[in-house]
Amino acid sequence: MNVLDGNALAGDLAEIFAVDVTAARFVCAGCGHADAVATLQLFGHAPASVGRCPECTDVVIRLVRADDRVFLDMRGTVRLELPMSGS
Amino acid sequence: MARTAVSRRLNWRIGTVREVRQETPTIRTLVFDIPDWPGHAAGQHIDVRLTAPDGYQAQRSYSIGSAWTDGGTVELTVQKLDDGEVSPYLVDVVEPGDQIELRGPVGGWFVWRPAQTDPVLLIGGGSGVVPLMAMIRQRSLAKTMQPFRLIYSVRTPEDICYADELRRRVRDDGGLDVRYVYTRKTPQGWPDPPKRIDVATLNTYGWPPDFAADTFVCGPTSFVETAADILVALGHDPRRIRTERFGGK
Numbered sequence: 371m372n373v374l375d376g377n378a379l380a381g382d383l384a385e386i387f388a389v390d391v392t393a394a395r396f397v398c399a400g401c402g403h404a405d406a407v408a409t410l411q412l413f414g415h416a417p418a419s420v421g422r423c424p425e426c427t428d429v430v431i432r433l434v435r436a437d438d439r440v441f442l443d444m445r446g447t448v449r450l451e452l453p454m455s456g457s
Numbered sequence: 458m459a460r461t462a463v464s465r466r467l468n469w470r471i472g473t474v475r476e477v478r479q480e481t482p483t484i485r486t487l488v489f490d491i492p493d494w495p496g497h498a499a500g501q502h503i504d505v506r507l508t509a510p511d512g513y514q515a516q517r518s519y520s521i522g523s524a525w526t527d528g529g530t531v532e533l534t535v536q537k538l539d540d541g542e543v544s545p546y547l548v549d550v551v552e553p554g555d556q557i558e559l560r561g562p563v564g565g566w567f568v569w570r571p572a573q574t575d576p577v578l579l580i581g582g583g584s585g586v587v588p589l590m591a592m593i594r595q596r597s598l599a600k601t602m603q604p605f606r607l608i609y610s611v612r613t614p615e616d617i618c619y620a621d622e623l624r625r626r627v628r629d630d631g632g633l634d635v636r637y638v639y640t641r642k643t644p645q646g647w648p649d650p651p652k653r654i655d656v657a658t659l660n661t662y663g664w665p666p667d668f669a670a671d672t673f674v675c676g677p678t679s680f681v682e683t684a685a686d687i688l689v690a691l692g693h694d695p696r697r698i699r700t701e702r703f704g705g706k
Contacts, residue, residue, distance in 0.1 A: 373678045375702045378518040379505035380563035384467040390565035408566035409700065416504075416516040 376410035376421055382433055384406075386440055389452055396447040400428030407431070407450075468559045471507060472649035474553050475530065480618045485548045486522060486534045489557070496525045499563035500588045500673070500701075501571050505535060506558045507543055515542040520587040520675075520701075521562065524594035534618065536584035567701045569673065571599035576668050579607040580684050582654070582676025583616070585703065588630055589675060590619055597630050604670075607635045608662055610654050610680065613642040636662040654680065659687050666692035675701040 376392050383391040392408040400426035403425035410430055417435035422428060423446070430446035444450075472489040499521075506516045523532035537548035541643050551557070569577065569592040577596075579589040586609055596605055611617050614637075621636050638658055639651050652658075664670045672693065674684045681702045689695050 373702065374518075375678075375700070377502070377564055377567050377701045378703075380502060380565070381467065381516075381518060381560055384563050390563075392564055393566040404567050408564070417514075 373413040376408040376412055376431075377407070378412055379407065379410075379419060379421065379431075382416055382419070382435065382440075386442065389454065391450070391452070393453055394431055395451040397449045397451075398423040398426060398428060398430055399446050399448045401426035425453065467560055469558050471556050472531070474551055474555045474557065476553055477551065480534060481616050483537045483548065483616075484534060484618050485537075485546060486532050487551060487557075488523075489531045489533070489559075491531050491559070494531055495562070496527075497521055497531070498565075499591040500564070500567045501589075501591075502563035502564045503531070503559050503561035504563060505533070505543060505547070506560070508558070513572065517541075518563070520591070522587045522590050522594075524591055524598050526598060534582065534584065534587045534590075540551075567673065567675070567699050569595065569671065571595060571601060573671055574601070574603055576604040576637055576664055576670040577606070578664050578670040578672040579605065580610075580654070580663075580672070580674045580676075581607065582610045582680035582684075583612075584618065585674075585676030585680070585701070586618055587675075588701065589673060590622075591680050592673065593623075593626060593630075593633065596633070596694040597626065602632045604664070604668075605633045606662070606664065607633075608658065609635060610638040610640060610653070610676070610703060611704050612640050614639065614644045652688075654684055656691070659684065660691055663688070663691070666694070669694065670696075670698060672698045673701075674698065676703070678702045 380392045395404050396406050397404045413420045419433050421431040423430050433445035434441040472491040475490050476488040502518045504518050508514050519533045521702050522534040535544050535547045538544045581589045638654050640653050674681050681700045
């Protein structure tokens with residue numbers, strides 16, 4: 371399977387959130403590694419993607435798109451730090 | 458309708474292919490007209506969605522190759538992956554006048570903006586050069602003289618994307634230079650044998666760490682990891698290195 375990275379999640383996340391989540395920093399619940407969501411190892415393509423920690427490969431984000439809803443599982447990140455412009 | 462009232466939400470829209478350009482035997486640029494395009498930053502993407510007659514959909518994210526000016530175009534440069542679901546259609550089938558469903562611009566991390574005035578090091582493998590080219594074109598529009606250096610790894614001289622334009626820009630855009638790395642076949646008289654990007658390449662042709670350059674690395678996963686690891690080992694600040702991997706070989 372082709373490995374992409376979190377940059378490729380930008381569109382699916384922009385459908386849900388008002389800010390660009392790929393520029394946010396995650397903190398991996400498994401190993402504590404922190405970096406931009408864009409750096410996650412991404413497996414799969416829409417409608418189902420899994421983002422893994424580039425350090426320990428634990429699952430950080432799962433995103434599944436169904437016809438009329440999105441399932442977003444973020445149990446693998448203990449925190450998201452979002453850059454806000456104008457604040 | 459309730460859905461259109463949620464104005465901030467990113468929606469799919471229709472782009473019309475105005476022109477196609479074959480860049481290399483396996484890489485093609487699609488020039489789009491997209492009504493009400495809000496503009497984009499260099500390094501951003503567009504998601505493309507194809508729908509089969511039976512309703513099956515395939516979606517992929519592609520880097521925008523063009524820099525934005527008012528009245529400008531939106532260009533995607535796409536490499537064909539033989540086992541791909543979307544790229545063979547975009548590279549071999551699409552013709553001017555065709556309409557494609559897309560959404561964007563998206564992505565705000567692997568992005569260079571002219572307000573960033575530090576030197577820039579661009580490291581591209583194969584079609585990973587596409588978002589880097591958008592940065593080079595954006596720099597040219599901004600008419601800055603800030604140092605930009607591209608290290609571009611390709612299999613053979615025939616695989617260089619944007620070859621003529623890069624040659625012209627190196628000549629005309631002061632402060633830009635380009636170094637090629639050939640992995641399978643070099644031009645005649647090239648000083649090095651074919652090789653992959655290595656410590657010597659980045660040490661010799663990259664900026665020294667104390668330049669504190671904004672560094673962008675884009676290419677296949679193994680290329681990106683190798684280049685980023687070398688940069689960090691050479692003393693570059695990992696926080697200044699931004700990476701983007703794609704699924705090609």
